[in-house]
Amino acid sequence: MKLTVIGCGYLGATHAACMAELGHDVVGLDTDTDKVHLLNSGRAPFFERDLDDLLAKHTASGRLKFTASYAEAAAHGDLHFIGVGTPQRAGENAYDLGHLFGAVRRLAPRLHGPAVVAVKSTVPVGTAPRIAEILHEFAPAGEKVEVAWNPEFLRESSAVEDTLRPDRLVFGFNTEQSWAEAVLRQCFAKTIEYGTPTIVTDWATAELAKASANSFLATKISFINAMAEVCETSGADVHQLADILGHDARIGRSGMRPGLGFGGGCLPKDIRGFMARAGELGADQALTFLREVDAINNRRRERIVGLAREQLGGNVMGKRIAVWGAAFKPDTDDVRDSPALTVAQNLHELGATVTVTDPKALDNARKTHPRLDYTDDPVAAVQDAVLLLHLTEWPQYGHVDPRRLATRAASPTVIDGRGTLDAARWREAGWTVRALGRP
Ligand code: UDX
Numbered sequence: 001m002k003l004t005v006i007g008c009g010y011l012g013a014t015h016a017a018c019m020a021e022l023g024h025d026v027v028g029l030d031t032d033t034d035k036v037h038l039l040n041s042g043r044a045p046f047f048e049r050d051l052d053d054l055l056a057k058h059t060a061s062g063r064l065k066f067t068a069s070y071a072e073a074a075a076h077g078d079l080h081f082i083g084v085g086t087p088q089r090a091g092e093n094a095y096d097l098g099h100l101f102g103a104v105r106r107l108a109p110r111l112h113g114p115a116v117v118a119v120k121s122t123v124p125v126g127t128a129p130r131i132a133e134i135l136h137e138f139a140p141a142g143e144k145v146e147v148a149w150n151p152e153f154l155r156e157s158s159a160v161e162d163t164l165r166p167d168r169l170v171f172g173f174n175t176e177q178s179w180a181e182a183v184l185r186q187c188f189a190k191t192i193e194y195g196t197p198t199i200v201t202d203w204a205t206a207e208l209a210k211a212s213a214n215s216f217l218a219t220k221i222s223f224i225n226a227m228a229e230v231c232e233t234s235g236a237d238v239h240q241l242a243d244i245l246g247h248d249a250r251i252g253r254s255g256m257r258p259g260l261g262f263g264g265g266c267l268p269k270d271i272r273g274f275m276a277r278a279g280e281l282g283a284d285q286a287l288t289f290l291r292e293v294d295a296i297n298n299r300r301r302e303r304i305v306g307l308a309r310e311q312l313g314g315n316v317m318g319k320r321i322a323v324w325g326a327a328f329k330p331d332t333d334d335v336r337d338s339p340a341l342t343v344a345q346n347l348h349e350l351g352a353t354v355t356v357t358d359p360k361a362l363d364n365a366r367k368t369h370p371r372l373d374y375t376d377d378p379v380a381a382v383q384d385a386v387l388l389l390h391l392t393e394w395p396q397y398g399h400v401d402p403r404r405l406a407t408r409a410a411s412p413t414v415i416d417g418r419g420t421l422d423a424a425r426w427r428e429a430g431w432t433v434r435a436l437g438r439p
Contacts, residue, residue: 001025001187002077006103007084008035008066010159010265010334011120011152013044014051015083016066018163020058022190028066029073039066047333047360050160074110079183082107083120083152086273087265093272095124104131108138111145116180118148122210122270124277128172128203146180148173149206153213156264157331166191169198172206211277214270215290217255221267222296224258228437229299238437239419258437260343260391260417261300263328265336268294300436301339304417305346307434308387311413317351320410322385324378325392326358326365333360340391341369343417348372357381359394379408386411393418402429 001024005016008030016028030036035045042056058064067073073080084099100121107117117135119128132147139145149172154162169191171184181200185192192198224245228238238258246253262268271290278287312319328338335341341356348354348371355373356365362374375381378397382388382405390397398420406412406429414426416435423433 001079001183003027003079003081003187004029004073004076005081005083006073006107007082007099007121008039009083009085010046010048010156011085011154012081012083013039013046013055014048014154014159014163015081015120015152016064017051017054017058018160019081019187020061020064021054021164022188024063024187025077026058026064027073027076028064029068029070030066031068033068036066036068048159049157049331054160070106070110074107078113078115079118079187080107080115081118081120081150085265086121086123088269088272092276094276095122095269095273097123097127100127100131101134104134105138108135108145109140111135111139111141113141114144114146114179115139115141116146116148116183118150118180118184120150120152122151122214122266122273123207124273125204125207125211125281126277128174128207132174146173146175146178147203148178148180148184149203150184151206151210153210156334157329164191165194166196169196170206170209171198171200172203173200174203211270211274214267215274215287215293218262218267218271218297219289219293220255221257221262222293224256225261225300225437226296228258229296229303231437231439232303235439237439257419259300259393259419260304260339260436261297263337263339263342264334265328268297268337300417301342301346303436304343304389304391304415305350307415307436308343308347308352308389309350311387311415311432311434315351316347319352319387320385321347321352321354322381322388322409323347323354323356324358324381324388324390324397325394326356327361327392327394330392330394331360333364335361335364335368338365338392339417340389341365341372343389343391344372345369355381355385358392359396379405382408384408384410386413388414389417390414390421391417393420398422402426402431406430 005028008028020026042059044051086095089096135145231238323344325340413432
């Protein structure tokens with residue numbers, strides 16, 4: 001099929017490349033011409049496992065190209081996915097839908113024949129009818145343009161795998177006999193054949209799918225982190241507790257790793273946007289628990305800063321602290337709402353000299369947190385440090401020899417914010433080890 005993907009960030013660029021991999025002829029559109037240029041050379045403007053390979057393969061095969069021209073995109077085919085960003089509005093909990101409505105307004109006047117506009121961006125429930133209204137008013141094809149809601153559940157760091165083999169497909173339509181359904185079923189035929197559960201529903205349910213899934217995931221993380229707080233005051237071990245709980249199939253261990261909590265471009269923003277929307281709908285009471293989920297999450301960051309101060313005698317002023325990790329989670333270079341960088345920045349503001357290291361995210365971290373010191377070498381980061389904070393659990397940090405590292409530190413003390421370092425091995429190597437949620 002000939003299709004387009006509008007917006008080529010983490011979501012859109014991955015979707016475009018994966019649609020080409022499924023055999024489609026794809027045009028990706030982004031208004032950032034530097035990004036378009038880079039994508040056309042077969043490289044992603046961010047780090048995502050396997051994505052560069054797919055981009056290189058399909059820009060070479062001719063099945064994938066990128067453009068900044070809406071005219072070119074609109075003329076390419078009759079299925080248009082929209083995957084532009086919907087960030088949190090500055091100073092508010094609600095979503096900023098400016099990019100989304102902007103994209104729809106620019107696409108609409110160029111739709112001269114029947115078309116499906118399938119939206120993947122995360123939005124407040126009730127956005128689909130507003131998009132349909134704009135399309136029907138401004139597209140020459142009028143009501144022949146159908147809006148489909150097709151939420152995306154991919155995780156950064158496994159985005160390609162999640163897109164090619166998703167847990168489920170969700171299609172939302174506002175009519176029962178929808179031409180758009182046939183179009184989407186054809187587009188995802190290989191995925192459906194593979195056995196992927198496919199749920200066809202109305203617009204509102206499809207819109208809610210993403211907000212409620214992310215709320216559940218955030219709640220699960222904050223639940224176990226609330227248990228970590230109790231463990232810290234009672235001498236229990238939250239990691240063992242999570243194992244014990246996880247054996248109950250109704251609870252499950254996955255998505256319940258205790259630690260510094262969630263960050264990134266989705267979970268924090270989505271629970272806040274969901275609360276804001278529920279308030280507008282008069283259902284705010286239903287989601288007040290998410291305020292607590294957010295608060296528990298933010299307390300983890302404060303707790304690490306508190307532990308660092310405690311460990312350094314109540315004052316971090318002038319002390320040298322090493323931070324392992326800048327990305328919001330391993331295997332990505334994304335630093336949006338990164339717990340690690342929030343902690344590093346707070347310690348810097350308290351007067352510490354903070355050196356941050358990360359295998360992939362340093363360029364992005366330098367842009368958002370220019371006052372911190374950076375090195376790409378985790379051993380060099382620890383040179384003369386009185387404290388090491390392990391804040392993003394990159395697997396390579398588990399392979400650093402703590403004995404060798406101890407000779408570089410001014411004082412071999414580590415706080416493990418993710419609970420993945422082998423504490424016994426580090427203690428044997430002479431380190432004082434503190435961890436969130438552990439005695
Ligand atoms: C999330 C959802 O998982 C995905 O389905 C949705 O489409 C977008 O939002 P993502 O933000 O890429 O994806 O990352 P995810 O792997 O869910 O992790 C989010 C944050 O939670 C990270 O900061 C991670 O470190 C943290 N996390 C995750 C935990 O602290 N504990 C866990 O058990 C899982």
